[in-house]
């Protein structure tokens with residue numbers, strides 16, 4: 001290896017790292033980490049860190065699907081509702097004697113069907129995602145209240161709660177749910193960054209007309225994105241039951257905004273075609289770290305909403321600025 | 327090439343700025359709140375939401391009591407009714423923060439069981455406020471209104487106030503199946519002296535404790551049976567709705583309308599004569615007693631246990647002999663909300 | 665013959681017809697973009713398509729490349745009728761297009777844009793089953809082809825949005841050059857270019873012809889057209905007004921036909937010369 005090329009490749013790696021959109025969010029996350037560990041030494045306790053990870057499981061998983069959809073310049077307001085659909089169905093079926101594995105599979109299938117409906121309307125009829133998912137949010141929410149007569153119920157089945165089990169790694173406690181979430185991040189990252197499908201997701205989000213002209217089947221791609229996202233929400237339902245063994249039609253009402261927040265703070269553009277999954281994971285962690293850290297410091301968590309709000313605006317302004325520069 | 331550098335600069339510049347913004351805000355907040363020293367007793371309070379005046383009162387009372395006792399209160403809440411995840415997260419954070427005791431008004435009587443167990447295993451005293459868990463002994467103790475007793479107070483007053491009239495009763499329930507609902511409903515019937523299913527019960531409606539639904543429910547019941555002369559309500563907003571319906575039917579003077587809660591708006595309605603009587607509960611007592619219990623536990627290791635009734639008082643300006651009550655003047659001094 | 669029916673003079677070229685269209689009609693509501701236009705591209709030629717703004721040039725080439733579906737009319741490739749359902753159908757038959765709005769995903773890098781819609785996949789399991797991209801292979805190929813075309817670009821990995829307008833057009837032209845197997849169609853590929861870059865694109869078009877492929881060039885730049893075209897297809901009001909040869913007609917003649925200042929006379933035969941009365 002001759003040194004100039006080694007040098008230049010080193011430099012290009014450095015440039016790549018700085019140019020990667022998730023570096024900004026990562027710096028913010030580290031900054032909060034430093035501040036909180038200075039204010040309360042308990043923050044860095046392995047137990048606390050593992051708790052933050054566990055707390056990120058539901059929104060963090062939902063945000064994977066939300067990222068896919070936002071990358072296509074769409075938006076999903078029904079994330080939470082679809083996930084709750086999964087918890088209620090799985091719980092009801094298992095409680096009424098179905099095999100729990102079958103119950104969970106049917107629940108995930110039902111979630112996926114909601115994605116087929118959303119994607120079909122958006123890709124087939126060219127309806128705006130905002131309106132379609134708003135409609136689906138309303139329909140599912142109402143249907144769930146009807147099914148469950150407004151009430152929450154506990155779900156004690158061992159398989160449905162399986163993702164809440166833990167393993168220990170050097171004193172660091174991981175739930176199976178955390179591991180499944182991280183695996184999902186890895187898998188979808190791979191799809192987005194290493195496969196043809198992922199490349200097309202970015203192309204369709206960035207310039208749908210160009211994507212059509214070069215022969216990308218835009219409608220089919222959009223459908224696949226909404227279906228995959230809804231499937232992930234179904235998995236999130238399983239993870240949610242592991243975290244709280246309880247199905248509540250009123251749960252996760254703010255999951256749509258919370259997941260969008262994680263995506264935006266993570267540096268993905270609401271205009272589509274820019275950003276990535278790594279940023280979303282960091283974005284979800286930023287929100288979790290902020291809330292946990294402020295509580296540990298004894299500061300009113302309303303500050304969390306305030307700082308999160310500022311971060312969202314900064315992230316969007318930054319996106320607008322860099323897009324304007326180009 | 328140069329354009330790449332520009333975009334990079336913009337990006338890192340903004341990151342630096344946003345980090346700085348975070349630091350400034352954080353610093354300000356920190357200066358206001360001050361440092362938590364290592365041996366300071368921390369009391370956590372987790373309410374259902376931040377907005378309901380009942381919980382606002384609870385939080386204010388807890389803050390005052392904590393200040394008076396020299397302990398630190400960290401208050402958290404769910405974002406909306408049904409935010410189990412938010413409450414679980416809050417309890418986890420409070421355990422991490424080293425709270426000595428946690429006071430919680432569970433959103434859902436079963437949703438919180440796992441994390442409560444975790445807290446108690448970590449040596450944290452857990453007290454349920456206002457709403458019991460299911461099973462009730464999942465927590466160390468419950469400080470709440472005895473809702474059955476409160477229902478009895480309402481029912482007994484209504485029955486006596488009716489005098490010799492043959493009762494025709496309408497029941498404006500909250501949410502079917504809710505524990506508080508069931509207790510109040512059954513208590514009322516006991517105090518009124520009726521069994522469930524008695525023909526004197528003209529009908530019932532679901533209000534979710536909301537004024538608009540209370541009004542619609544009352545209208546429907548009055549259309550069904552014009553002879554209704556007694557109305558049970560789950561809370562004061564439902565009663566306000568019922569009053570509006572009664573008035574539109576011209577029946578407000580002939581019907582014995584009673585309620586439960588003790589919110590200031592409700593007490594004012596009693597004073598104005600719209601509601602005959604209401605049963606007041608005491609969120610500030612629940613909170614203050616809860617803080618005291620944690621302080622005691624920190625000092626001596628003594629834990630409270632079981633159900634601790636924080637009491638309920640009948641508030642009316644038309645007292646009836648043989649039934650304990652306070653007038654609205656007292657009620658307005660002790661009510662919650664505004 | 666189709667050409668005779670449209671009443672326009674036609675310059676005959678020696679070789680066979682590669683792409684032909686007859687009586688294409690396309691309406692957008694009340695606007696008739698194509699009003700029964702005919703088209704003929706012969707093997708090995710450079711055919712310029714000229715016309716005023718809104719004459720229907722872009723609509724014509726979109727119809728020829730499957731980007732829009734005409735209301736009526738027929739398209740023949742090598743004498744066989746074809747029905748493109750979308751741009752992919754045309755691309756699969758070796759027809760490459762540089763659209764007027766370039767059709768690039770600006771946030772993606774140059775290499776991604778060159779291969780957009782037909783990415784190379786890794787060999788074996790990784791590509792066939794996991795559908796993994798061969799990023800390295802595509803990059804190397806992109807570097808090579810951009811070097812062949814002598815287009816000066818910062819780096820194959822930079823986003824297209826960081827390029828100048830001319831460089832972006834270079835990317836779109838290079839994409840067509842890289843993949844054209846049958847013919848290439850370019851809608852105003854030199855519109856935003858300086859003199860030097862325009863020269864490069866014209867060289868590129870000649871290079872494509874050198875490979876034996878015919879090229880359709882839409883341009884408003886008459887000197888360019890006369891420098892490079894073998895025949896000139898003149899559009900007016902959604903129809904083909906005439907096809908002339910730069911050897912026999914002047915720029916003024918072409919402009920006159922284009923604007924309707926000159927009437928095209930019915931030719932006695934498909935002679936080399938269209939007669940013009942001004």
Ligand SMILES: Nc1ncnc2c1ncn2[C@@H]1O[C@H](COP(=O)(O)OP(=O)(O)OP(=O)(O)O)[C@@H](O)[C@H]1O
Pocket residue numbers: 692695696697715716717718719720721722723724764
């Ligand atoms: N998508 C569309 N919707 C409605 N009308 C259209 C559309 N595309 C083109 N037209 C109309 O069709 C006519 C022909 O347009 P076209 O783009 O083909 O012209 P052109 O010759 O390429 O013009 P230019 O030189 O400006 O590129 C114009 O009147 C235009 O307004």
Ligand SMILES: [Mg+2]
Pocket residue numbers: 721722723764851
């Ligand atoms: Mg055009």
